Amino acid sequence: MSQILDGNRVRDLIKAECGPRVQRLHERAGRPPGLAVVLVGSNPASQVYVRNKTKTASDLGIYSETITPDPAITTEGLLKLIRVLNGRPEIDGILVQLPLPGHIDEQAVLLEVAPEKDVDGFHPLNMGLLATGRPGLRPCTPAGVIQILKRHDIPMAGRNAVVVGRSTIVGKPMALLLLAENATVTICHSKTKDLAAVCRTADILVAAIGRAAMITADYIRPGAVVIDVGMNQVTDRAEAERIFDAAKLEAFEKRGSLLVGDVHPGDMARLASAWTPVPGGVGPLTIAMLMQNTVEAAERRTGCAPDA
Numbered sequence: 001m002s003q004i005l006d007g008n009r010v011r012d013l014i015k016a017e018c019g020p021r022v023q024r025l026h027e028r029a030g031r032p033p034g035l036a037v038v039l040v041g042s043n044p045a046s047q048v049y050v051r052n053k054t055k056t057a058s059d060l061g062i063y064s065e066t067i068t069p070d071p072a073i074t075t076e077g078l079l080k081l082i083r084v085l086n087g088r089p090e091i092d093g094i095l096v097q098l099p100l101p102g103h104i105d106e107q108a109v110l111l112e113v114a115p116e117k118d119v120d121g122f123h124p125l126n127m128g129l130l131a132t133g134r135p136g137l138r139p140c141t142p143a144g145v146i147q148i149l150k151r152h153d154i155p156m157a158g159r160n161a162v163v164v165g166r167s168t169i170v171g172k173p174m175a176l177l178l179l180a181e182n183a184t185v186t187i188c189h190s191k192t193k194d195l196a197a198v199c200r201t202a203d204i205l206v207a208a209i210g211r212a213a214m215i216t217a218d219y220i221r222p223g224a225v226v227i228d229v230g231m232n233q234v235t236d237r238a239e240a241e242r243i244f245d246a247a248k249l250e251a252f253e254k255r256g257s258l259l260v261g262d263v264h265p266g267d268m269a270r271l272a273s274a275w276t277p278v279p280g281g282v283g284p285l286t287i288a289m290l291m292q293n294t295v296e297a298a299e300r301r302t303g304c305a306p307d308a
């Protein structure tokens with residue numbers, strides 16, 4: 001029997017740990033942690049993500065506000081808005097929901113967020129702190145993967161970890177975080193030769209590609225730990241037949257679409273010693289880690305660190 005790595009349980013643990021820290025900040029700093037979320041445009045997925053983020057913040061007693069500028073806002077306009085948020089003392093965390101509309105210079109915007117308020121961990125300074133092994137705010141999704149592994153007592157030191165995908169949001173910071181845990185890390189991408197063979201060297205395989213069930217049986221060494229970061233909506237019937245078992249296919253017929261990760265769910269369950277389901281694996285951690293980063297940013301900014 002393989003072990004299902006339960007992201008919802010780890011999320012609940014991390015949220016529960018934030019509670020007393022928020023309380024403590026209230027008592028010592030006289031205010032809750034504050035999070036500002038900037039949402040430009042009307043991307044439906046982004047709207048759902050942002051609602052979930054602010055709802056979770058409110059559940060934990062974290063102050064949050066969502067700023068929705070005119071979708072036609074220019075890069076310069078957005079930079080000005082970020083500067084205002086950088087200067088507001090009661091705001092500890094600033095999150096600019098991605099993707100931004102095409103006419104906006106995303107890199108320039110992410111660079112403008114004050115590094116000490118960069119709760120997404122996307123600022124080059126925070127990336128540099130991660131790369132050089134110093135404390136800083138870490139990107140939420142890969143930090144959540146590390147929490148899943150640690151809290152299921154899965155050792156990383158000395159093990160071969162293969163990360164498929166080299167994005168700035170997941171792949172690259174994931175590799176650096178695994179390296180910081182003393183794993184032997186390989187990063188793969190679209191130009192990697194014989195990807196399946198490289199993946200089969202993995203004790204810990206992390207898939208962050210963004211392609212539905214691309215990682216199939218011949219990529220997975222029997223007994224490997226498989227972490228599926230992907231979230232893909234399958235709408236094509238033939239594709240659904242390739243991916244899902246009979247019960248899931250029935251659900252697909254009813255809904256017309258179904259969520260799947262980057263790893264073939266049946267192959268993963270059959271071959272992996274431990275694996276994250278989609279949904280219910282890595283997904284729930286992203287928001288929990290955002291809350292933890294917001295609390296941490298508030299503790300640092302107010303000088304109320306737990307051991308201070």
Ligand code: GUN
Nearest residue numbers: 095096097098099120140
């Ligand atoms: N869009 C998809 N994932 C993320 C994330 O982790 N942070 C932000 N800001 N936008 C995203």
